[in-house]
Amino acid sequence: MSETNKTIHWFPGHMAKANREMKEQIKSVDLIIEVRDARIPFSSANPDLDKLAPGKPRIILLNKDDKADPKMTEAWEKALARENTIVIAVNALNENIKNTVYKAAKELAKPRIERQIRKGMKPTPIKAMVVGIPNAGKSTVINSISRKKIAVTADHPGVTKKVTWIKAAEDFYLLDTPGVLWPKIDDSSVGLRLAITGAIRDEVLPLDEIVSFAVSYLLENHKEDFLERYSIEEPDGYEDAIRKIGTSKGFLSQGGAVDELRVKKNLIKDIRTEKIGRITWEKPQ
Ligand SMILES: Nc1nc2c(ncn2[C@@H]2O[C@H](COP(=O)(O)OP(=O)(O)OP(=O)(O)O)[C@@H](O)[C@H]2O)c(=O)[nH]1
Ligand SMILES: [Mg+2]
Structure with a gap:
């Protein structure tokens, strides 16, 4: 086994548990905000997310776009766009991304909101969960979206423990804990790209x-x-x-x-x- 191949197993056993917990939390949200690194939009994704959140609408944030090649970012935005998925390049560290994300969230949650209205119900707020691999910028994204907003706690149906929601707008809430996805290194070049961009520790490879x-x-x-x-x-x-x-x-x-x-x-x-x-x-x- 080469040095590089060893890293395929670099993540220890708590992955299954973390995934189970994330799957539970994902059930309660309208959409996923998936943070990727714009320099490595493929390698910074974990395809397991499709299994954890089948059919969930998704906002893919190509974050750190200030570090990526603008032409390539444009190409990636086009390549990743799909039904029920909105791809947006951002610099969460220096831009206020709240309005852009809020607008996309409203678009993705629209079918659910219209369904409630048709049933004569008052639409419930939009709930979103931020996920991504370590260092992708999840915390920075949460901060940028929820700037100066107070975290509120609410009982989360079906789960005993309290889950904290951050109010980003009157009808838009974010789960305050981001879901950590582990990068999937089934190809050594993926590991190398993660190392170049600092997503995995230098000593790993x-x-x-x-x-x-x-x-x-x-x-x-x-x-x-x-x-x-x-x-x-x-x-x-x-x-x-x-x-x-x-x-x-x-x-x-x-x-x-x-x-x-x-x-x-x-x-x-x-x-x-x-x-x-x-x-x-x-x-x-
Ligand atoms: N240049 C640049 N740096 C960013 C951007 N977003 C985040 N960062 C930096 O990237 C690093 C990681 O950001 P975090 O928000 O802590 O990432 P995270 O996904 O929460 O990381 P973990 O909690 O470790 O999983 C920090 O040093 C941020 O300042 C961005 O858009 N541009
Ligand atoms: Mg964080």
């Missing part, structure tokens, strides 16, 4: 595998920006790229050889802080 994956992708898709950033000529493969960057940046050890570890760590840092530009690490099929 070998640094060399992460950096070499990143360098090949950059050379293939963002060559000019990459070469320009480090003032280097086109390298002959990964090892040569590391040497050229090290020489160019003066990352040398005492003997004068390139300090490769320093180059690699620096490269990852540059990628995560958009020093090479706004990069999306996967394309829609």
Whole structure:
């Protein structure tokens, strides 16, 4: 088994329990707000959500769009749109996303609301649950939607424990605890993309595998920006790229050889802080 394949099992046993609990909570909401990372809209999704919430209307937030390639984000928005699913690219950290999300939620909940009206009932508020893989921005999304609103608690029918709802608008409530989905790494490149964007801890995968994956992708898709950033000529493969960057940046050890570890760590840092530009690490099929 290779180093990379080991990570398929990196998440221990509480997954089943967490999923059971989430499934219970999902029953009580009108819709799911699924937070993904706009840089990796495929790898930051967990397809198990379809089983946890079959048929639930969904808002897919391609979050951190300030870090992603705008053209690719547009392509992903189109590629992911489906019936009962509204895809919106956002920067939950710096934008007030409340109105956009509220509008989408009203559209998705409309059939249920109209059904209640037809039956002569007063429509009940729209309830939504935020879900996503670790670090996707779930808490940031909840904060942005519910800014300055007070959390209210309500008895949740069918479940004994109290569930807290956050009032985002008169008729729009969010569950205050986000559902954590675990990334599904059934392909080593998914793991590598999760590592590049910081969704999984750096120690989980070998640094060399992460950096070499990143360098090949950059050379293939963002060559000019990459070469320009480090003032280097086109390298002959990964090892040569590391040497050229090290020489160019003066990352040398005492003997004068390139300090490769320093180059690699620096490269990852540059990628995560958009020093090479706004990069999306996967394309829609
Ligand atoms: N640049 C940028 N950073 C963001 C955005 N949204 C969230 N972040 C940052 O991403 C990191 C993770 O955000 P959280 O909201 O804590 O993510 P989470 O999904 O709640 O993470 P866990 O609770 O660990 O599962 C934080 O450092 C946020 O500031 C965004 O739209 N743009
Ligand atoms: Mg959180």
